[in-house]
Amino acid sequence: MSLSLHDAQTLSIGELAGVHPEDLLRLQQEADAELRKAKRLKEWVEGAIALKYDQRVQALRQQLSKETGTVHFDDDGVRVTADLPKKPVWDQRKLAEIAQRIAASGDDPGEFLEITYRVAERKYTAWPESLRKAFEPARTLKTGKPIFRLSTAEEK
Known part of the structure; x- marks a missing residue:
């Protein structure tokens, strides 16, 4: 059964x-x-x-x-x-230009903008070792929830 x-x-x-x-x-x-x-x-x-x-x-x-x-x-x-809900979309290039103008005028862009830096993992792993070493102190690897998929042996 x-x-x-x-x-x-x-x-x-x-x-x-x-x-x-x-x-x-x-x-x-x-x-x-x-x-x-x-x-x-x-x-x-x-x-x-x-x-x-x-x-x-x-x-x-x-x-x-x-x-x-x-x-x-x-x-x-x-x-x-x-x-x-509102879902504003901000032009990242234009915001970067605004941040540069704010900094050039002597103010702190962080007072007006939330600035986030990201590195694509695929790009990071493709970089030469010397470049990766420079970024390693800023990188923490976290993992998500494990996923298991079952299939018959023939499906492989």
């Missing part, structure tokens, strides 16, 4: 780790399929909600002179909250 996703939830992680690898593979595939199905369903329902309330939200935003942010209204006993 094969283990169902429902039954798998009743086991401890240690117990589940002890099941046959083919069962783990099947459970992982079933869980992935259920997640995709749930995401599609959620998008479908959210699409219906957007269709139902979009015009009302736009009218309310216009009435309140509020292009972004959160607005609320009630619909037959249900509180509807619509949020339209």
Whole structure:
């Protein structure tokens, strides 16, 4: 008898780790399929909600002179909250020019701007050893959550 996703939830992680690898593979595939199905369903329902309330939200935003942010209204006993967050995008070259002008005038650009430096890991690993050594004191390597993918031996 094969283990169902429902039954798998009743086991401890240690117990589940002890099941046959083919069962783990099947459970992982079933869980992935259920997640995709749930995401599609959620998008479908959210699409219906957007269709139902979009015009009302736009009218309310216009009435309140509020292009972004959160607005609320009630619909037959249900509180509807619509949020339209701001997502400003800053031109990095232009900000760098502004930072240079601020520094040239004697002020500290850090008082006005959040300045972040990054090094692409692919570029870093392609650099010659001498250049990498100069950057090593500024580099800390952290790792993310480990990911395991199971497949049949034939799929390799």
